[in-house]
Amino acid sequence: MNVDPFSLPLSGPLVTARETISQRSGFVVRYDHRGETGVGEATPLPGWTESLDDCQRGLDDATTVAADGGHTDVLLSLDAASVPAARHGFATALLDADAKADSVPLYQWFDSDRHCNRVPVNATVGDGPPDETAAAVERAVAAGYDCCKLKVGKRTVDEDIERVRTVRERVDEDVTVRADANGAWSHEEAADAIDRLAPLDVSYVEQPLPADDLTGHAELRGNGVGIALDESLVGRRVDSVLDADAADVLILKPMVLGGPGNAHTLALRAREQGVEPVVTTTIDAVVARLAALHVAAAIPDVAACGLATGDRLAADLAPDPTTVTDGSMSVPQSAGLGIDPTEVETDA
């Protein structure tokens, strides 16, 4: 097992109600298994995952285990609740090697009966004034997107409603609009915002209330705008969220959930309970974006996912093999993730 650090600047910061993301640092993991070299990526986002230091410690410990143990020992040494990004890095490398050894694209390793060439995706638009927000949505629509997710909750509800209204005035009505408040609203603000977002045809709002407030989210459902939970899944069992009837949609971030396999399992569980899974990145480099794409590709009729985040990075670990056209992302059909480990370069 090999671990190499990297750090990549964003081309422009992503501003959310909760944080401003301007750079992504992490580790490329390589692991030899069944005659193949698999590649993975551990890109922690503190607050969502462990810190960079804790991720490094997790991977260092795992390297020691790998020196005289098998892959099962390594997986068991990486706890999804305490070091989810480190576990994601190793688990992805292992899955990439397994899928390569079986000569199938990773999504088919999850579901051998599936054929999936494209996954629908949303464009991700950060906080900004109404004009800037609408211009970003117009650019996305011109580039072929038919679903946009707007970050909200950084401004007053009045200002956010003005932003969404401006978007609605400027783009075709068949463009799907989603919002993501990243936990910023009080009960009163959330109820008011949802009342006013419903006539603007916003399909769902992600995390209107703080993560712990499952009851509050359950009460917000059924008012014309779907309720999606994201932060509520950080450090909490998905079963408890499903049991609380708190969501119409679950946002599944493989980097936060401890790997692509965990995310895939939880997506199927959500579906069984009538909750729609949506897979997203945490603004990752190309290896983790591909892993998330394969998770989404393994889910039949998946809703638009938050995977089109590659153009946020000013540099990347390797060329991105995917393209987005007409609102969907192409899925590599070569074996594994669809990336050649020798093309993955860190600056270390």
Ligand SMILES: O=C(O)CCC(=O)c1ccccc1C(=O)O
């Ligand atoms: O879902 C998307 O469109 C992209 C991913 C995204 O928004 C995100 C990226 C990093 C951290 C948090 C979030 C989020 O969904 O809240």
Ligand SMILES: [Mg+2]
């Ligand atoms: Mg979110």
